[in-house]
Amino acid sequence: MRAASSLLLGVNTTWVLTDDGTITFTSSGETLENGESNLKNYWKVNGVLTLPWGAYADQITKVVINDGIHDLGQMAFYELPNLTEVQLGKDVTEIRNYAFKNCTRLTSINLESVDFIREGAFYGCAALENITFAEGVVVEDWAFSRTNVTLAD
Secondary structure (H helix, E strand, C coil), X not given: CEEEXXXXXXXXXXXXXXXXXXXXXXXXXXXXXXXXXXXXCCCXXXXXXXXXXXXXXXXXXXXXXXXXXXXXXXXXXXXXXXCCEEEECCCCCEECCCCXXXXXXXXXXXXXXXXXXXXXXXXXXXXXXXXXXXXXCEECCCCCCCCXXXXXX
């Protein structure tokens, strides 16, 4: 088991990666000024994306976001080649840009608590076929590009 604690946008969030490939994120319960707990945004700098769990990208098969985390940051789970399952806590309301981009083995996800799915959130998730989300969710352009998901107009 690998574990780390990260200060993510002002909230002490811990993550644990177990030997079965499950990475679990838990908020300490502290909140930001706007009342939300977040997994921070990441960017590529000079073509390199540095995630705290990036060294274990090939080992991650499942992402679990526990209750108390409201926002999945940009590129937070970018290109996890063996990710097949995502379990979101009831408090997740937003998935930011390219959060799961090119997670090519991800097949399904339940987004019922999510209000906003930002641009390219699941871009390139080629195996994604089964999604569930609530009526009224805002889905930005290219959120499901290069997937098997077809959204009704």
